[in-house]
Amino acid sequence: MSEGYEQSPSPRDVGFNIVSRRNVIIGAAAVAGAGLLAACGDDKDSSSTTPAASDTTAAAASDTTAAAATDTTAAPSGDAVTVGVNEAEGTKPYDGAKAGLDATGVPYAGNFVDHNSFQDNITSYLQQPDDVFTWFAGYRMRFFAEKGLAGDISSVWDNLPDFTEGFKTASTGNDGKQYLVPTSYYPWAVHYRKSLFEEKGYTVPTNKDELLALATKMQADGLVPFAYANDGKWPVQGTFDILNMRLNGYQFHVDLLAGKEDWTGEKVKNVFAVWTTLLPFHQENPNGRTWQEAATALENKEAGMFYLGTFVSSNSTDQAYLDDLDFFNFPELDAAIGATALDAPIDGFMMAGSPKNAEGAMAMLTAIGSLDFIDAVNAVNPSAVPANSKFDSSKFTPIQKKSAELVGSAEFIAQFLDRDTSPDFVSNVIADAFANFHADPSTIDTILDDIETQKSQYL
């Protein structure tokens, strides 16, 4: 593992677009006036088939495409840039991406693919990629860059004044060059219903004792403290990440996933020991439950909290519930470590290793890094938080605003377990291991031994 794998943005030093108190108030007023936007959320596994109310916006935006397509001022080359996007037609993220790409003014030919298929077929896709394609920051981005499958776009970054150093670091490969233009990010946090907390007199916990006290009180009130799911074997990876970062710190997370730390060591065993003590506060049998079902338990006030990405809200269209939904940072478990790290995956666009239209691709990526792009995307699909620091925070939805604040206050940002290490290792070893742990927590020592032995095959 080269040193570069350890790089990750530390937003407080370098500033994610932290919203100042004043802006928050102004923004809140503006948003409240504009009417709240529903269905915020990432698209991970989301089955949103309703082309949302913003259809007209998208249609209007595509009308401008026709004009934009002929307007070649922004494009130095005649050929249209091919763009691969991991969103299928008919979804809100698709409308957003399309509106954004249209707004760039660069002539392009879009190749829109369903989210999961795109991710699953990335290996074969990269044999003949589009000039520009969607991907995300993290281990795999650097890996593709190292293999020459992604193009060096350092020259594009010379023209991207709107991004903070944190995002630049997250977009940098092991060779110190940039390979990604970030578009948006979303944090993982503990979601809860404000009304339930008010009704029962709960307060947001900030440390382990408060968390345990709250969970115990919830159980006494007949609630399951944490909704919990692991269908697809990725949701609990988030729980592992946060427990690991709370107990062992961010650097250990990085080293463990880079293969430098021992999975059978005391530190990892401690994570599972704490996890085991917390399991009784979670919904039983998560292996067969989808996150959508768990989100429903939160919505129905059967569960008090749910630790998941902010896309949790995309499971519901009930406006009253969405207004009631709020989240807080996962409390600290060890005062010496604090609660300064969290998972906040960053999405963005990369360039092919050898694009057919390099000039056009660079122009497209520069445009994607501009305010126009993200403005157009956000107008249609305000789910994740724009990475562009010049983005007008008064346009934030409440969830975006809270997300930006949460991430802005964090000292270390991780990308998520399967983005911070080799995805083969995660999907072939870790995913099953965690599921086995939930099937029978007492077998954890054997499970960790297996991880450590199998790790050598991947890292």
Added chain:
Amino acid sequence: MEAEIAAPVETATVPPVGRRRRRRYSQLSRGDKITLWLMAGIPTLIHVVFVWVPAFVTIALSFTKWDGLKLGTWQPVGFANYWAIFTVFDGKFFPALFNNILLLVFLSVCSTVGVLFAYLLDKNIRGSAIYQSIFYMPVVLSLAIVGFIWKSVMYSPRQGLFNVVLGRTEQGNQIDWVGNSEKIFQFHIPGLDTPLGLTKNFAAILVAMAWRHIGYVMVLYLAGLKSVDPAMREAAAIDGCNEWQAFRRVIFPVMKPINVVVFVITVIEALRAFDIIFALKSPIGTKVLGVLVRDNLVGEGGGSVGLGSAYGVILLLLCLGFIIWYLINNYREAES
């Protein structure tokens, strides 16, 4: 075709005459020959290109380490992938292999049930068309769809039919059908840490597969039964056979071609099983060899082409084993 095979010999001895003679004696016109060549050649070409070439490439790749990203970057590693499968990944491989074996046993039982249903429906009982439709309906669905249906309609812990009917939808007493990997029975094999056995969720998947497989076999067998000469049944009845004897001694032997088809289908379905488990997102305890191949070859984790190919080769050898055993048996019977 015989003429063509013989041709080179003739041409070798008396070239000009032979060629003319062959043309004269051949019953096939020039057009016929072209047609024959096209009809045999194109499928052969397709078969070779799409079946044999990938098969041999897979075998070759199973001896390499390759991340699947760039052609030519593979490194030969000898038997390292196989070694890894039997040592490092034994906890994945053997349970998956055992699941395939369980599937084979279970589907054989289902096939028998299908044959029984077919036999009953062949009796022209009242409403047989309705029964046929009911049993046959699932067959028109792909196994992946069957998986989705059972997962969301039948097995969902909250809204699933079974839990609703059983009154087990409450938090805490829900039955986790596809997630529960507890074993119904298990046994230890010396040298293997992981016990082998039938997990509850795999049993649940078996039930869903039975739903489709029984109907499939039933229809195949029913079609065969319809073509059995009624005179044979009458003869058997006159000779004093009871129902079982008539089936065992008369109908079953006559149905041999269909029996072979049913047998082959059962074996193939058991070994190639993949779609339904993958559609259920391959929960722990339900993996079969096909899923292991896929997990290592494609997907976001598809960076171990060598390992995935090695799993594929093992699966190929298992299939070949069955096919060879079957062919030998068949020829032996034909000879005797």
